[in-house]
Amino acid sequence: MLDSLVGALAGLGVLDTSPEMLALFVGFGLVVGVLFGFFGMGGSFLVTPALLMLDYPAPVAVGSGMAFVFGTAVIATLKHHDLGQVDYKLGVIMITGTTIGIEAGRASVYYLESMGLAGGVISVAYVVLLGGVGAMVTRDALTGDGGGGVDHEAADKDLDEYEIPEIAKTIQRTVRIPPMVTLRGDVRVSAWVITAVAFATGVLSGFLGVGGGFIRMPAMIYAIGVPVPVAVGTDLFEIVFSGGLGSYLYGQGGGVNLGIVAPLLFGSALGARVGSAATAVVDSDEIKVYFGGMLLVGSIAVGIGEVGSYLGNSTLELLGLVLVIGAAVVVAAAVLYTTITSLRVTRRTDSRSTAD
């Protein structure tokens, strides 16, 4: 019995990973989980670049990143289902578009890999993506717009209180190609708008191995007009299916390494609980500027790693890796420190008022 279990695990690649790497993946998963649970995004931004810098082939880095996103989405969907924040009709419509998009992205990775360009092109895409999203989050944090990541106040509102953004109303009025679909929150929109949003974000997911929530969620809110809490829950629900299928396709080509995915998931599931609980104590807007800074540092780090790889300079590659992991560790530590400090202050205040 034990022999067959060990044999099955060996066949899936778990035993190929050294204990040091398993510990590194559990720790990195913990950090990534805290960030995902607290900011509502960024769960996979750093995983694929880190794997690329650890010299994993591009299909393994992207495929394992996607399988990690799939596992994370399963856990988060279970939670959002309990909170009644999943629009299953919207999710099912999106699954088709996202799945085709993911497959198109995956085919592009293998095509580039056959030309020996995949690692470089994906790294450059990450530099642009992390830099762009990082700049956007930092700007919003500094100007107090609260953009980037999940708006926890909006997410806690009732669906009746939710107001559809003007741009979504305009799209709903102008694009009326049948079939029209009625979604939760009395949103009526063309199924083609939903499919287009799903396909575009699916390509991104399949190409980079990310969940794509940082683009899909704003797209669902501003292009389709979905209430914020439903956008979060539905995004995760549909990633379970599209990400599951994408992982399956990558897995068929040997692109999913369970020795990477299992420890990452083990750490991130715990981290996500801690990060999610911290949102009840600390306003994420207060430390969002660090999150934006982390993405910008991540962008620079991937750039340094890629230059190191191009020049064959292992020191630069190591520096890039240390910067990516270090930036994530610093921001996750800032989240935990601020949470614990706030809790201690609250508890002292409560104790004093009880004593009085």
Place this chain on the structure above:
Amino acid sequence: MAGLEIPTWDPETALLIGVILFEAFVLYAGYGGLERLVGPYLMDLVVGGDSSAR
């Protein structure tokens, strides 16, 4: 593996994805149970209980 593909049945890959799905369910239930069991104790330890607050 380049080019668009229609998924075909592959037991080993299905097992791989099944293991990740199973791990996700176990972690959701396991960490949930753990949080209820040791959560309050850990909070007291990290934040400091009433005695240390005073």
